[in-house]
Amino acid sequence: MENPYIPPQSEVMYIPGVRAAADGKRKLYTPGQVGWACWLGSALPGIYMVYCNFLALGKPDDAKKYALMGLGVTVVLYTVIFMLPKGFGGVGVSVGMAVAAQRFVQDKQLKRDDIAASAEYCMESNWRTTGIALLGMAVLLLTLFVGMFLFLLGKHFLMHHVA
Numbered sequence: 001m002e003n004p005y006i007p008p009q010s011e012v013m014y015i016p017g018v019r020a021a022a023d024g025k026r027k028l029y030t031p032g033q034v035g036w037a038c039w040l041g042s043a044l045p046g047i048y049m050v051y052c053n054f055l056a057l058g059k060p061d062d063a064k065k066y067a068l069m070g071l072g073v074t075v076v077l078y079t080v081i082f083m084l085p086k087g088f089g090g091v092g093v094s095v096g097m098a099v100a101a102q103r104f105v106q107d108k109q110l111k112r113d114d115i116a117a118s119a120e121y122c123m124e125s126n127w128r129t130t131g132i133a134l135l136g137m138a139v140l141l142l143t144l145f146v147g148m149f150l151f152l153l154g155k156h157f158l159m160h161h162v163a
Helices: 031-041 043-056 060-083 090-108 112-117 126-161
Strands: 026-028 121-123
Touching: 026 043, 031 043, 031 090, 031 126, 043 060, 043 090, 043 126, 060 090, 112 121
Parallel strands: 026 121
Antiparallel strands: none
16 A cells, blocks of 8 residues: 555646646636736736747747837836826826737637636636735836836926035
């Protein structure tokens, strides 16, 4: 009789940057989770999740390509947002980003039903998704705070030290 306290011998495929469940299935973020993270925490968590999904799908080149494209679009988007007239709603931009990210994942990766039916993949935790979204929000707010501080510091310096 075998010892029941010894874990079973199995071949585990390790892919750097890819989380796996106890049964060996690779974890993927669903389109809804990516949309939620973009709406709650900005585009950065969504970019991270799309990157992780491409790695789990075995497409590291797509992961890098779309992460760089996502960062570029985000920089342009936030630059345009600051140039919009006062009173233009930011909620519309957030919802637009979330919908675009969700559509992207549906088109380029797997839909929720496909992940649920898969023998190779499983869904990532909603708690993890929310945590990543909140971390993204904190990074965005910190970046905005530091940027505004530096802007005001530079403005103060120019007003008092340059004639």
